[in-house]
Amino acid sequence: MPEMGIEKKGIETPDKPKKEENKFNLGSEGHKVIMQVENLSKTYFQGKIPVHALRCACITVRKGELLAIMGPSGSGKSTLLALIGTLEKATDGKIILDGTDLTSVPEKLLLRLRREKIGFIFQHYNLIPTLSALENVELSMRFSRVPKKEREGRARNLLEELGLGDRLTHKPSELSGGEQQRVSIARALAKISLSLF
Numbered sequence: 001m002p003e004m005g006i007e008k009k010g011i012e013t014p015d016k017p018k019k020e021e022n023k024f025n026l027g028s029e030g031h032k033v034i035m036q037v038e039n040l041s042k043t044y045f046q047g048k049i050p051v052h053a054l055r056c057a058c059i060t061v062r063k064g065e066l067l068a069i070m071g072p073s074g075s076g077k078s079t080l081l082a083l084i085g086t087l088e089k090a091t092d093g094k095i096i097l098d099g100t101d102l103t104s105v106p107e108k109l110l111l112r113l114r115r116e117k118i119g120f121i122f123q124h125y126n127l128i129p130t131l132s133a134l135e136n137v138e139l140s141m142r143f144s145r146v147p148k149k150e151r152e153g154r155a156r157n158l159l160e161e162l163g164l165g166d167r168l169t170h171k172p173s174e175l176s177g178g179e180q181q182r183v184s185i186a187r188a189l190a191k192i193s194l195s196l197f
């Protein structure tokens with residue numbers, strides 16, 4: 001299996017860690033660890049032949065960090081993201097997100113965590129074609145039971161911040177590729193996600 005690498009970049013986060021958190025899970029950078037991936041592995045089977053897509057991946061992510069996963073084709077990048085995003089089940093290892101091991105929680109709780117704490121920005125946007133930009137962003141919060149007024153306000157603010165204030169009522173087919181991607185980013189951010197993929 002070809003080698004995969006992780007590039008990390010810190011970004012400024014406004015809230016400083018509290019003092020009592022320090023003795024638990026703060027790294028040397030001083031920010032709280034929000035995700036810990038431990039010896040994560042995935043083996044697929046082609047009939048009886050095992051395909052080791054990912055072997056013993058370990059990653060620590062602190063609040064405010066940006067990560068880029070790099071590696072040659074077939075090195076397991078998509079598999080790693082599918083596992084962390086809980087779209088696939090790991091063969092072995094742990095994914096501890098904000099204190100919860102995603103590999104051992106029941107499916108019902110996993111659905112909630114996926115809805116509330118994990119944001120996806122898809123390469124092909126996956127926007128709902130019949131809904132406007134504003135409605136697409138608002139919809140993601142409806143599943144998380146955010147009140148209507150708050151949903152609309154937050155969706156509008158995010159779209160404005162991303163430069164789409166004059167495109168709120170446009171349907172995806174009436175937006176450029178880059179604009180659709182920004183709507184997709186706003187949709188992921190709207191859930192106040194802990195992690196963004």
Ligand SMILES: Nc1ncnc2c1ncn2[C@@H]1O[C@H](COP(=O)(O)OP(=O)(O)OP(=O)(O)O)[C@@H](O)[C@H]1O
Nearest residue numbers: 044045051052053072073074075076077078079080
């Ligand atoms: N469902 C599957 N069944 C069997 N093998 C699979 C399956 N999905 C992925 N693989 C294999 O696992 C390995 C890792 O695949 P993965 O898609 O994670 O790689 P990648 O690093 O994202 O590649 P790329 O950069 O080409 O998209 C590959 O060798 C692939 O052929």
